[in-house]
Amino acid sequence: MRGKSSATLIVTANVLAGCNTHQSTLAPFGVDAADIRHLFIIMLVGAVVIAGGVALLMRHAVRAPEGSIDHRKGMRIVLWLGGIIPTIVLLALLAYSLPYMKPRPASPADLTIAVDGEQFWWRVAYAPPGRAPILSANEIRIPTGRTVAFRLSGGDVVHSFWIPGLAGKMDMIPGRINSLVVRAEKPGRYRGQCAEFCGLSHALMAFDVIAMPPAAFDAWLAEQARPARPSDDPGARLFAANGCSGCHGIAGVTAPSRIGPDLTHFGSRRTLAAGILPMTTANVAKFIRHPEKTKPGVRMPSFPQLSDDEGVALARYLQGLK
Template structure:
């Protein structure tokens, strides 16, 4: 029985990850930007070519069966067979390859680069196994930091600078843009320009370790005034006072890994918790952000995400409630 426990725990975690999809759409065929519409168009084009190839193949198979029906040989002329082979085996594949390659290159050129009105500049940092988003001002200084929740203004072309200091990750929001890798030692860029307000789910699309499958995030697109109001609030220090809950937070070493701006908690290994209570999800979009899930995540971390680098914490019941009160005040 014991040997099956990790399997059951992993299965439960995956189910939780699937349920977390409720936090937003994740569908390449439901584009919410011009970039995603072009990618969806290429998808339909690829599917259409595949359908044509399928039916042509079936037609040739049926033709072969008809020619050999009844055991009688019905040879076709050398000219006809040669034309069939050259057309179906050489000309058609070359035409399809050239057409698909050109389409892919053209769409790639259209989805890359700063088109439209310039938007925010954001550093996207791939961690093990969560996402950090650093919002930069015109001078390149960090003005706000969030974890696992990316906010973008509608109609503005955000410049995302992709960084990893550990392994290769891949940033992918199917509804907004194609995927781009985060490669240690390499500076990659991606542009995102949501056309409508909405909430979508993104994920790591490159195997990066034991918790790759549960390394998700949420993207929130909102009108420019709402985005600017959110960013101004996010740039502020924590709207809370240090008290019994914060004492519990520091007692169990949480401040060694997490930052809460405006307090002595200045850890850098884990997500910034300054405005934790305002986020939609926990544990890299694995759980909805509720009091019960927050308590479960703190005390049973590895039941939710086996292999996560965050250690499980076991405060007394009264201390846990004080800690949750404090964390829920971080809006």
């Protein structure tokens, strides 16, 4: 009995662990994810009905007296229950689901967000109509009630862009751009994830998704368009002396870079290392000195030559970029 109780508790705990509102298709904040949940429920009900019918048929077959069904009657049952009825049910489900598969239309006036999957982080560029792109990384903000078009590509290997509560998965393929048009309806902070194995730290490649009211999003985007100010902070000097600008760009301070994440507004992000660590000074300093300890296979070089104090000074400078 104890073994059965323990097994029941373990199964229940695992099931409950999958019930969340920040990364679940069953807790949608976007129109497309709500459609996916609706189809899931319809398919689930259909599967339960079919399974129940098969169970009743099995029960009848087991309890029926021997010889009660002749060959002709048995073949008729097989034809209807094994062929005709399943075909009708599947065709009905297909016809019902086809309208949900139609891509959401986008217009030139809609916001476009280009996202490139890298090992193991996300390059993000907002392209408001008629304005210069605004660079970011590892965090995506979208306005509620507006259509947003994602332009998705893989920078090195195949990745898969998935925000469960917003829409379905979309592969990110090097040399090709795939489009995913979405519409968020509920503000909040959610989570996205790479859904295609892409290397050693595939499971450590996540990102925050913040759905904001339109006015708040417009104000935030305008703030993100402002460049950083040059500084004589000790951390800024360490940033320059250690060649960080060779991989990372800070608008208003260094030239843009296509190698590592843009750091212009690094301090305004809630997480570090693509959604893996909280944005604290200790975590930033640790990641700068030994990024491979957090993300095996990461392409960022380590900086063990930095002392603890220098790592903290550099981290505080980067956290001040808001």
